[in-house]
Amino acid sequence: MSKFTQVNVPATGKTISVPTGLFINNEFVPSVDSQETIQCINPATEEPICSVVAGSAKDVDVAVAAARSALKTTWGKNVSGFERSRLLNKLADLIERDAQELAELEALNNGKPVKIARDFDIGDSVGCLRYYAGWADKIVGQSIDIDNKTKLAFTKHEPIGVCGQIIPWNYPIMMWAWKVAPALACGCTIVMKPSEFTPLTALKLSELVVEAGFPPGVVNTVPALGSVGGAALAAHPGVDKIAFTGSTVTGRKIMEAAAKSNLKKVSLELGGKSPQLIFESADIDQAANWAALGILYNTGQDCTAGSRVYVQDSIYDKFLQTLIEKAKALNIGNGFDEKSGGGPVVSKVQYDKIWSYIDAGKQEGAKCVLGGEKRPGKGYFVDPTIFTEIKPGMKIVKDEIFGPVLSVGRFKTEEEAINLANDTTYGLGAGLHSNDAGQCMRVSQALEAGTVWVNQYNLLYNNVPFGGKKQSGIGRELGSYALDEYTSVKAIQWNYGEKLDWPL
């Protein structure tokens, strides 16, 4: 396989050069022992884009060794916070420079509209890198008094070490930034396994890692099948920490593998079945906007998708009508079409999965009030779909669908709403819409979710932590909290005056 491939961008008539090898020690290399490749498909056309090298377990070994070597020599405790900050800022600048090209590649591989990829995914990613660049020289510990005469204790927040990072296909560039930025800011080195569905932008970003000036081995990128590369990282004795974003099913396997191997530290960002509660005092039009955003943004392929909406009885009919109109207004189409507000779902696997849930919804007796009909023609397009007359035991109400499929229910009292919302093993996000301040406070305190949005939904900021309660995850990303995931505390207890009598 040649080292670079030229990817055609039909809408612009131009090509984008994409490296196809594994990125280890700042070079793109073939697999050490395998001829396997990963073919990337354009979900809007179902056509192949290109193929890249598929990493094997042995390749993961090589990458981990490179990361360990860098940690011991040019990175980790050998590089100052100022230098880490400088490099992260440089990387952010380069991504900003190449935003248009990266957005087009992201749109080709993932399907999302180019303008959303550029202005939101990439814009936020640049912000994320800059935010963590700012933390890099501010990783402080504590100095602690024991007595003032003979002893001193202080803590150091040391880099946790070599980090395996496994990211999903729904926001390839942004998930890459959320993982890479805090890890590098804290002095860790990385072996990144992008999703086998969307490895292309991670490979392109690896070129910028070199251009920014990071030493070899600090960031390594090994596209691979989850069951091969992901499993290898989770079980690897040379990896000090694994960070995974993806399904709860896979998250369990990762944690098991970590427990069985070297008890590496684990952080998980898993699934959700996040509820939005619409109370009678809410601004109905606004609440409908946020509810639509919650289930339709990124074509519902969002871990915090507000996939269950519960509406207070007194406003149910009015709200439902408004919501249906809002959902109809979204244009789902090819990511290179200016009119598209959303793209196809990422793959045939996902497409089939979502349709089986839609069928289940119908079979289990829910009422389909919008969508539910397949589009003819090419592309994994799923139109906004809304089910009503739901019951708690239904598959569409319990399981994460990861598509633009919404279940709408109703409630009488605040207490009932809270119970319906919390009746899930997940706990990632929740939204509530109300103009009663007391209600907002009570309900936000009661909802069991890592992020509670009040009179809004889905919007995240680089400086606010994000993560799940219950089976939605372990640990937090973003904000200052992410630093805790990539540092390990050492207490140094220094005696400068106590003499020990022996034997005791």
Next chain:
Amino acid sequence: MPSTFSYQFDTPSHKGITEFSTGLFINGEFVDGSENSTIDVINPATGKLITKISQGTPKDVDRAVAAAQHAFETSWGLKCPGAERAKLMNKLADLMEEHEDELAAVEALDNGKTFYWAKNADLKGAIDCIRYYAGWADKIQGKTIETNDGKLVYTRHEPLGVVGQIIPWNFPLLMLSWKIGPALATGNAIVLKPSEFTPLSALLTAKLAKEAGFPPGVFNVVNGYGATVGAAIAEHMDIEKVAFTGSTLVGRKIMEAAAKTNLKKVTLELGGKSPNIIFDDADLEAAVNWAAFGIFWNQGQTCCAGSRIFVHAKIYDEFLHLFTEKAKQVKVGDPFHPDSKQGPQVSNAQFDRIMSYIDSGKDEGATVHHGGVRVGDEGYFISPTIFTDTRPDMKIVKEEIFGPVGVVIKFDDDEDVIRQANDTVYGLACSVFSQNINRALETAHKLKAGTAWVNCANMLHASVPFGGFKQSGIGRELGDYTAVKAVHVNFGHQWSVA
């Protein structure tokens, strides 16, 4: 219209042009002072005029404060998200880096420090500081605090508003960055008065700040005298905080003025007479190098200079010999000559002051072990100077000289040297040299100073707080520019009178 200063550098260390306005920088524009008067800026290496700059008046301070207030309420403060403030600050740092040599040359020309040190210490430190604080801008966090079930209580760390900043002439650009860094990061708008002796690098920086895109009024520079512009800032009813670096004498006046007017917050970075204790188990060669750096760097014009050097009797003779050799190696001369290690003192007034301390040392009976004389007959150059055979009550031992004059004192009692070291109204910094870590840490903990250096001296980092104990100051640089507000939201607690 204020005139433009245009200067062609043609020196062994630097060649190039610099050009910037000599006006006051108010509301994003360079303007004349309200009385159209000027201040002469002198080259301390030659005693000759470099240029004239606009002189500000209390009226100009009013104009600047009004511009700052407007900016704070509309385009800055809490109206401008931290990430956006960070972007602008990083842009300024980038521009300063692009113009690094030019800024270093202007600084060396105006202050007299060597081009080498201006570039490698002052510029590097200033740029790092701006970048460090840019990183804080979107991380100003409060707390949520549990009280009871019916309430939400949280704190916000809000910007103060308009802050006044008065900076000295010893590290003009570095001091400017230490002041504007934390103030801008936390969302405050600034009225800054550079020293009338060294206004040039601030004006060039204002030009770069404009280019970086800071909204007009966020950063204002009002050149002028301490007694007029400085006092106006300290007394201003609409300035929420004054941050001053300079002499203890002036620091008192600033604090008084603040108390008498609107009780504005005050932080002061004042003088020092910092002790450097060298134990008999020190790495002698290293201690000699650091001790020389501690007192001779920046022509001795450093608030944290290790100006009282206590040396254990066992190594005293050897130390003094090596230290004197080091002092001899300091080549005093043209700041732009690559061989120069020390430039002139900043002004005629400082020159006279230092020479009069040297005279008082002689008069009071101390020994001039080395130096004690002017160098050359042009400009304000003084030789590195070492005094020995001193008594604790001598002026050269008690008072801050602010020149390349070190006092070397012999000791043999650990407890007593700590007592002597602490026997001063100052408490800015200290150094301890010993290879025995127990002795070094114990001593460092017992010395009353805001910064304790173990086996080094004068090392500063943007991320490490700096400030004085006792009469060396109030507050910490790299410090507090926010006002904490506690917000209590009652959402369920019913109040009944019964």
